[in-house]
Amino acid sequence: MKFTDIEGFLEDFASVVNMDSASGNTEGILTVARFFEKRFLRLGMDCDVRMPGNGKVPCLKATMGKPPYDVMCLGHMDTVFPEGEAAKRPFEIRGDQAFGPGVCDMKGGLLVALHALETLKDTGNLDTLSVCVLFNGDEETGSDQSRPLILETAGQCRHVLVFEPCRPEYRLVSQRKGGGWFRIEVTGREAHAGADPHKGVNAVVALAHLVPLIQNLNNENTGTSAHVTVFHGGDKVNIIPSRATASVDVRILDPGEKQRVESFFAGLHQKRLFKDAQVRITGAIDRPPMAETDQSRALQELITTQAEQLGIDMKAITTGGCSDGNFTASAGIPTIDGLGLVGANSHRPDEYVELASIPVMVSLISRVCRELTRKNG
Numbered sequence: 492m493k494f495t496d497i498e499g500f501l502e503d504f505a506s507v508v509n510m511d512s513a514s515g516n517t518e519g520i521l522t523v524a525r526f527f528e529k530r531f532l533r534l535g536m537d538c539d540v541r542m543p544g545n546g547k548v549p550c551l552k553a554t555m556g557k558p559p560y561d562v563m564c565l566g567h568m569d570t571v572f573p574e575g576e577a578a579k580r581p582f583e584i585r586g587d588q589a590f591g592p593g594v595c596d597m598k599g600g601l602l603v604a605l606h607a608l609e610t611l612k613d614t615g616n617l618d619t620l621s622v623c624v625l626f627n628g629d630e631e632t633g634s635d636q637s638r639p640l641i642l643e644t645a646g647q648c649r650h651v652l653v654f655e656p657c658r659p660e661y662r663l664v665s666q667r668k669g670g671g672w673f674r675i676e677v678t679g680r681e682a683h684a685g686a687d688p689h690k691g692v693n694a695v696v697a698l699a700h701l702v703p704l705i706q707n708l709n710n711e712n713t714g715t716s717a718h719v720t721v722f723h724g725g726d727k728v729n730i731i732p733s734r735a736t737a738s739v740d741v742r743i744l745d746p747g748e749k750q751r752v753e754s755f756f757a758g759l760h761q762k763r764l765f766k767d768a769q770v771r772i773t774g775a776i777d778r779p780p781m782a783e784t785d786q787s788r789a790l791q792e793l794i795t796t797q798a799e800q801l802g803i804d805m806k807a808i809t810t811g812g813c814s815d816g817n818f819t820a821s822a823g824i825p826t827i828d829g830l831g832l833v834g835a836n837s838h839r840p841d842e843y844v845e846l847a848s849i850p851v852m853v854s855l856i857s858r859v860c861r862e863l864t865r866k867n868g
């Protein structure tokens with residue numbers, strides 16, 4: 492099964508990249524959903540465009556066969572680029588790369604999934620497949636509205652393929668860190684710094700005292716990182732500050748670290764320097780890690796074996812960034828991410844994909860889908 496219709500892919504690519512679909516742009520995301528719906532219907536799939544949660548986030552579900560599905564193809568239709576961006580810098584090919592808003596993250600990936608299924612159809616393999624496509628519209632803002640739908644759908648599937656960008660040199664993503672944000676507010680007491688500082692309780696000093704304790708959460712062995720990334724406090728140079736706030740970015744790779752980190756923050760107020768300072772802490776590890784399991788390693792091996800047959804030496808990486816793969820993996824469904832086009836610089840104007848990866852990734856995904864069906868057939 493080899494994919495050769497590069498021209499057809501590029502034509503679709505230009506169409507989809509030139510549709511503005513920032514998170515929150517319901518109309519724009521719906522336009523993208525309708526584009527794909529039309530094509531999946533043509534393949535004989537059952538399609539359903541719905542707006543879960545607040546009714547403003549279009550999501551497309553397309554299925555072939557009945558649950559449990561062998562394969563879930565997961566992707567997002569929203570981008571980080573505002574309305575008007577596509578008109579400003581439309582889809583463009585320069586040399587052996589393509590540019591445009593969302594070209595890498597992840598409209599190219601959505602088209603890999605579509606064209607892989609079309610390839611399976613053309614070769615008579617689609618009918619034997621049980622596959623479920625889910626494209627959501629709020630990944631870039633944390634998938635708040637679509638998360639229940641993602642989890643419900645993943646629960647009907649045996650394997651999840653996520654079409655976030657493939658990293659240069661064909662590096663897929665086998666692990667993603669999870670994490671969350673914590674916020675610390677310290678309230679002390681104001682006082683004149685010159686006349687009567689002893690009447691004050693310095694909130695900045697109290698908060699600063701906690702920073703090295705937070706830094707100690709970092710643990711290279713478990714892959715946990717914790718960093719104070721925002722720190723505010725004080726207002727006037729001659730006043731003992733009564734308020735200070737900090738924000739902390741925490742990432743974990745080991746699911747067990749959630750408990751350790753959360754109980755650390757729950758007990759942090761007890762470590763305060765001044766008994767008169769009040770310490771308030773909010774936040775949680777609300778994004779679970781996408782951790783490797785025996786099953787996900789088996790899926791990864793199946794993918795890299797198929798890539799080998801296409802002459803590609805595919806390896807896996809771990810990344811600190813989250814995707815919807817974090818949710819499907821934490822629900823216990825073997826998940827491999829980074830199966831979109833090879834590219835880089837996501838969320839930036841110089842975002843690009845490598846055109847040479849189009850036939851490779853489409854062929855690869857159609858082979859992987861076929862193998863996953865055979866395995867269960």
Ligand SMILES: [Zn+2]
Binds near residue numbers: 567596597630655656
């Ligand atoms: Zn993305």
